[in-house]
Amino acid sequence: MTLSACGGGGDDSGSGDGVVIGFMGDLTGENSGIVIPPKNGAQLAIDEYNATNPKVKITLKTYDSQGKGEQAVPLAKNAITKDDIVGLIGPAFSGESQQVAPVLEEGKIPSVSPSATNTALGKNGWKYWHRIVGNDEVQGAGVGEFITRALEAKKVFVIHDNSEYGKPLGEKVEATVKSKGATTQVDAIDPEGSDFAATVNKVKAFAPDAIFYGGYYAEGGKLLKQLREGGVTARFLSGDGSLDKGLAEGAGEQNANGSIIACPCLIDPEGKTSPASKTFADKYRAKFNAPPAIYSAEGYDAATAFIEAVKAGNTTAEDINAFLSKVDVPGVSKQVKFLPTGEPAASDVYVYEVKGATLPLIGKAAEADV
Structure with missing residues (x-):
């Protein structure tokens, strides 16, 4: 990439x-x-x-x-x-x-x-x-259900970048996990910024089981690095904007390992x-x-x-x-x-796990386990 x-x-x-x-x-x-x-x-x-x-x-x-x-x-x-x-x-x-x-x-x-x-x-x-x-309704619902089903998370901290992409995606994830009984907290970061200490401190105080970030990998990598350096060990998840090896490059491979990235896209080189x-x-x-x-x-x-x-x-x-x-x-x-609205007639959400510089497919979000 x-x-x-x-x-x-x-x-x-x-x-x-x-x-x-x-x-x-x-x-x-x-x-x-x-x-x-x-x-x-x-x-x-x-x-x-x-x-x-x-x-x-x-x-x-x-x-x-x-x-x-x-x-x-x-x-x-x-x-x-x-x-x-x-x-x-x-x-x-x-x-x-x-x-x-x-x-x-x-x-x-x-x-x-x-x-x-x-x-x-x-x-x-x-x-x-x-x-x-x-769309993000499909993606957010898919990853939100994965968080509560596969990860059994009871406390979920949602972070987004306030963009037209990241904010509604984060909102859909929050709404989905809340509907499944999870407790949530939400915060936004400035994607043009470099110091996310205020958000890191809020996450630490909340002590979540899982963290979801709605945004792109360039900022996501910096955020994840600071979370880990701040002592936050909760599972990190993100959406399609982070499905790139740049997330691990920005966070450091050890910090990124085990992160789960959801996407309504298919990367399946093994068939x-x-x-x-x-x-x-x-x-x-x-x-x-x-x-x-x-x-x-x-x-x-x-x-x-x-x-x-x-x-x-x-x-x-x-x-x-x-x-x-x-x-x-x-x-x-x-x-x-295509549907009359221009939306695709079919769509699935898939989940991938960060392993070093690779992002192997786990499976469909509705079925996969980790």
């Missing part, structure tokens, strides 16, 4: 007629580790399609927003007016998605995010917006869930010299939705959008199919 894994593929669509699909997200910022994999997954799918020498080839053009809405909005406008994109994979994060979607709606450009999970995104009535991944997962993993590794990581399969599936539209003869943005409402094909992470 390092920047060096970005190679292989590129933006050349080859000769002949073609269309341009964009990919937008944080490709060089501190949380790029969870955006480069879906970009690579999308590139793999498009390169495979172009290799069949179709009548209409697809160019994947990347837009590095660094996850910031103020950068994403002008990039989206340029993508529409100057690059003539007919679709966008992304934006990757929820905050930038909230700001970019109105621009895409006005331009009548369909989008499929592989990773933006904020629940409210699906409640805006947008006609051109879709996502391939389950435990399906043969398609192993086939995808083998192709991904061969192309990028790296194992598939967070949202790489979802990036592949998001691109697949657009590829199926083009294969069916749709080359304008509005025709592609109309096709997305009826696409129904097998993907790597799930069946690629």
